[in-house]
Amino acid sequence: MALADADGIESLSMRKLAAALDITAMSLYYHLKDKEDLLDGMLDIVHSEFATPSAGDEWRAAMRKRAGSTRSVLAQHPWAISMKARTSPGPATLGHLDSVIGCLTAAGFSMAMTGHAMSILDSYVLGFAQQEASLPLDPSGDIGDATEAIMAQQEAMADSFKNLAAMAVSLILQPGYALGNEFDFGLELILDGLEVALLSDSVSLSQ
Amino acid sequence: MALADADGIESLSMRKLAAALDITAMSLYYHLKDKEDLLDGMLDIVHSEFATPSAGDEWRAAMRKRAGSTRSVLAQHPWAISMKARTSPGPATLGHLDSVIGCLTAAGFSMAMTGHAMSILDSYVLGFAQQEASLPLDPSGDIGDATEAIMAQQEAMADSFKNLAAMAVSLILQPGYALGNEFDFGLELILDGLEVALLSDSVSLSQ
DNA sequence: CGAAAGTACCATACGGCGTATGGTGGTGTC
DNA sequence: GACACCACCATACGCCGTATGGTACTTTCG
Known part of the structure; x- marks a missing residue:
């Protein structure tokens, strides 16, 4: 994971990983089935870094914390973003999901509404992390260095893409x-919307 | 793109692409700088397949159409999802964004609110497409074939992950x-939330 | 006309990749 | 003392992207 963070996932090879461990490439295959197996394991470790709700947490605060930590963890391990859509989840992944479901149902969400809430929250956070990772921003999130590059394209855009230029x-x-x-x-x-949905959900259930 | 759709992006090589075109790998380099160049071009074509708002469209309907078409196009070209976070956008990409900005500002969104709306919508749709692509579903979206595989893990989960098992x-x-x-x-x-935000946005502007 | 320039393609080769196959030496067990 | 197991390794195969340096064919132009 240190190698992937530093040089990007595409430059992580079995040979380089082995070299960093002072062994040879083939020795890795005693511990791993293949490279997929390595990546699955890395992804599960990433999942273990997400903030997981504890029993009794207020759902809005818990989801905010989870979303924020997911975003920052994925910013730290950008290679994990495109891998998140990977079949064969590990134990950390499953345990995390389990806690989230527990938190929401405890807060009064029906099972269907829990599914809705997780779908929208996860989609939003994952998509945001992906877009964020694609921008040439310094870690502060400030537009900073990229400004000049954008300004250079500015004139070319002004003609063909007036709205885009105006927004820039x-x-x-x-x-x-x-x-x-x-x-x-x-x-x-999204949280506001879910709160509204939660209310009408429990009303319809109590009738 | 046909090759990537059929066999997955990871199996698309310069040699295979060349073979499909009845030329040799090196001949591709007359038309392309390198493989990155190829991928950039493919991604821009994908962007050209998204439904683009026309001038005068009602914003909610336009965003719904855009989101739906984005989802279905990305489902057809799953390899594009992880590439969407790619720097160096092409003309189709820029033109598409330009139209969206035009649609929202015409509907009364301030520039700041337009930015908010695009950020949340794009994040949601992209994240959803990514999660959708990772599931072992048949095209109908029905859980179908995967049921048995899940049921097999069911017993193992029931102990450690009670909530997850219950949801399943x-x-x-x-x-x-x-x-x-x-x-x-x-x-x-999200659209409901944006509508509310739009109203308070225009109120605060008119004061 | 003939030469120069440009276009589209190609043969060969290099270094890197994942990993199949078949070892090797050190340790612990009965 | 035999045997099994553990952790590691040497070699090799078939892929990959692409650098280098061509080759025919067409178009342009003095």
Whole structure:
């Protein structure tokens, strides 16, 4: 994982991993079935780093914490993002999901509504992490260094893509703009929506 | 793209692509700088398949159409999902974004709110597509074939992951459950939230 | 006309990859 | 003292992306 964080997942080879461990490539195959097996294990470790709700947590706070930690963990291990859509989950992955379901049902969510909530939250956070990872931002989230590169394309865009150009100058290039702010907006919007859905859900159940 | 759709992106090599075109691998390098160049081009074509809002479209309908078409296009080209987070957008990508910005600002969204709306919608749809692609579902979205495999793990899970097991039997394995239904729930929740935000946005602007 | 320039393709080769096959020496057990 | 097991390794095969340096054929132009 240190190698993948430093040089990118595509440059992690069995030979390089072995060299970092002072053994040869083939020795790895005593411990691992194949490279897939290695990646599955790495992904499960990533899942173990996500904040997991404890029994009794208030659901909104728990989901906020989970979303935030997921985002920051995935920012630290960007290679995990595209792998998250991987079949064959490990124990950490399953345990994490289990706690989330427990938290939501304890808060009064029906099983169907729990499924809805997890689907929308997970999709949002995963998608956001992926978009965030694709931007040439420094870790602060500030647009910083990229500004000049964008300004260079600015003239070419002004003709063909007027709206895009307008957004660039009046929003994205403004000092203080950071994609991180967008994350909270969307997350709160979703949590608000879920709260409403939760209310009508429990009403319909109690009738 | 046909090759990537059929056999997966990881099995698309310059040699195989060349063979499919009845030329040799090195001949491709007359037309392409390198393999990255090829992938960038493929991704831009995918972007051109997304439904793009026309001037004057009602924003909710336009965003619904865009989200739905994005989802189905990405389901058809699953390899594009992990590539979507790719720097160096092509003309189709930029043109698409431009139209979306135009649609939202025309509907009364401020530039900041347009940014919020695009961020949350794009994150949600992209994340959902990624999760959808990772599930072993048949194209209908029905759980179908996977049921037996899940049932086999069922006993092992019942002990360690009680909530997960409960969700499996009472929700996911129920006949008629399909992940596709989750998509619409989340999308409408987000659109509702944006509508509320749009109203308070224009109120605060008119004051 | 003939030469130069440009276009589309190709043969060969290099270093890297995942991993199949078949070892090797050290340790613990009965 | 025989045997099994553990952790590691040497060699080799068939892939991969692509650097280098061609080759025919067509178009352009003095």
